[in-house]
Amino acid sequence: MSGQPTLAFDEFGRPFIIIKDQSTKKRLHGIQAHKSHILAGRTLANILRTSLGPKGMDKMLVGPDGDVTITNDGATILQQMDVEHQIAKLLVELSKSQDDEIGDGTTSVVVLAGALLEQAEQLLDRGIHPIRIADGYEMAAHIALKRLDEISDVFPAGQEDREPLIRTAMTTLGSKIINKCQRKMAEIAVEAVMSVADMERKDVDFELIKVTGKVGGKLEDTMLVKGVIVDKDMSHPQMPKSITDAKIAILTCPFEPPKPKTKYGLHVSSVEDYRKLREYEKEKFTEMIKQVKDAGANLAICQWGFDDEANHLLLSNNLPAVRWVGGPEIELIAIATGGRIVPRFSELSPEKLGTAGVVRELSFGTTKDHMLVIEECKNSRAVTIFIRGGNKMIIEEAKRSLHDALCVIRNLVRDSRIVYGGGAADIACSLAVAAEADKISTLEQYAMRAFADALESIPLALAENSGMNPIETVAKVKSEQARAENPRLGIDCMGKGTNDMREQNVIETLIGKKQQICLATQLVKMILKIDDIRSQGGDDMDY
Incomplete structure (x- = not known):
């Protein structure tokens, strides 16, 4: 009977139920x-x-x-x-x-x-x-x-009179949770867009605007940085917290001895073998650090990590370093500083280094949170909006609200009619x-x-x-x-x-x-x- 289950058996004699419900279905049309x-x-x-x-x-x-x-x-x-x-x-x-x-x-x-x-x-x-x-x-x-x-x-959406742009951004932010800082957020959004806008082509490259946030502080502490903020700190606590006139080596190669491409096994059977291995590693680390310093770099930013020995050698050779910087952040740093991403130490040269006026470490209150700020970059068009807030929920909503404001100002750069x-x-x-x-x-x-x-x-x-x-x-x-x-x-x-x-x-x-x-x-x-x-x-x- 249609709509009633039927008992059947598979090839191993196990029962299973077939439910015939096709007749209970209908298709709406018209x-x-x-x-x-x-x-x-x-x-x-x-x-x-x-x-x-x-x-x-x-x-x-x-x-x-x-x-x-x-x-x-x-x-x-x-x-x-x-x-x-x-x-x-x-x-x-x-x-x-x-x-x-x-x-x-x-x-x-x-x-x-x-x-x-x-x-x-x-x-x-x-x-x-x-x-x-x-x-x-x-x-x-x-x-x-x-x-x-x-x-x-x-109204002309130009660099001179920004008040109409700010008023438009305030309209966008008026319905958001962050409207208590409506004016300040609107000013930050306008400043960010106008910093990266190409007024001749009437276009805005959003890739140059990074929006990041950190829990703590209050919304009023939100700021615009003419550069890049990276959620990292110096690899060693004794490295300098601020570097002026930075020459940055942007590396995607790890600070470690080269490994054979094929599968290999290494047997350390004596203390002498271990010492030789340690000396080899130290020699390779020292060679890598020398290549970075010979290129003229005074700061290394590496996509990969490095162990404690490499970290100690970097400190001993007065070469501050930052490790585990993600791919998108590496690209943004390269764009902002005018540097080239280097995949091998041997390819390092002075013209491939990025330059920045100041690289400094930000610390927040009594917590151990640190972030790295790269300012006064060669390409000053890369900017970062750094949002503060009491909790993650407020920061995420502020990001969404600022995205709306940034888009509206970009549209006014493209077509200034309102x-x-x-x-x-x-x-x-x-x-x-x-x-x-x-x-x-x-x-x-x-x-x-x-x-x-x-x-x-x-x-x-x-x-x-x-x-x-x-x-x-x-x-x-x-x-x-x-x-x-x-x-x-x-x-x-x-x-x-x-x-x-x-x-x-x-x-x-x-x-x-x-x-x-x-x-x-x-x-x-x-x-x-x-x-x-x-x-x-x-x-x-x-x-």
Whole structure:
């Protein structure tokens, strides 16, 4: 009987149970499949909706090992959630795409996509075909993007006046846990990006910005180092803690005697043999140290470790050294100091050495934690943001927040146009799309009006999360925008007494806002065009 287990036996006579449940599975297609997809998208968007804006709630995520993450960064929340529905996974990828390309707006893009899906469900119930809805959304998106170009302001993202950049970074950091140090963090982010920015090519190489952290101290102790910080210390406690005018040998070869390439065995049968072996090792170590010193180096940074005897010889020969420095850090040190990574001692030469004005050891309070700071480098464009915080959770959230701020400033270097936040740009686009929908006689006008309504989901969420009456607040701002033709009016989330986002210094990058609308529209179009899902093996999927 279908659905009942059957007993069978293998070739050894061992019983096993076959469960016939294929008939209990069903495949959704057509309107039912669309409803399933939309439900998954709306559910995920509703989870993130409460995290939007400066008054948005944080989410506590507990990992399988008990690790706790507290954040309101949309991309981080979605990546750490255990999402199973395939359409919900598409929304996770949507947020990741926004994070990778823009850095900010990862929550907004999912909220907008969820609102578009919710509006699409109402249109489907009215009998409008999904393709006509998708076409209407596409037309509305073009109108919204055109409106964003019209209402955008331009300010020069240059080295001289950095205040607009700082204000934009502060808008990004306003909704984060670290907003108590909002101004300082924004200044650090701007300084870091402008240190490595190529203004002629209008590009920023993030490889030159390293963000690291150390538990201890407070967020206000966070600093920007024009150089590299390595989480290591000198290999011997008696080595100097500070070296000026450093000539650095960057080595990926170990401080140890060379070994034969083939398998070998060594038998030490007498004291004399042991002494000879020890002398051989000492001779090789001394030769290696001489090669480093002959090249003119006064500091050796080695990717590998070395034993106590080599360490003692380095100290005896007045050659400070750092061991066990990881590959990425070695590369960053080479870029910053202008040195070459040397794989063999015999290849060392003066022109391959890196140079730095100061190499010093940082120590923290009464603890034994030490870090190495390499400053005043030959290539001063390599910088490190060094974050301090009371615990690991705060430091990790500060890293995520600074990543968003760095990305936003990079986008302003690429395209210096901005729009105003607080839902002002969304309401302006909503009004423009609704006005254009009245001019269209085809069925797509319903989808365009739905798109206009979906754009209001972001200011509605901002008002709701700020404790206001969302519908009343958005309706008031919308009417003021339409009457005064002022696209800068948004939601006064912070209660400053004005809805003009220019006065509140709430700024978003134009490129980021455009990307939000483009990505959300394209994903919803893709979902609307899926009316059937089958597993790769051809079996029906169990919904």
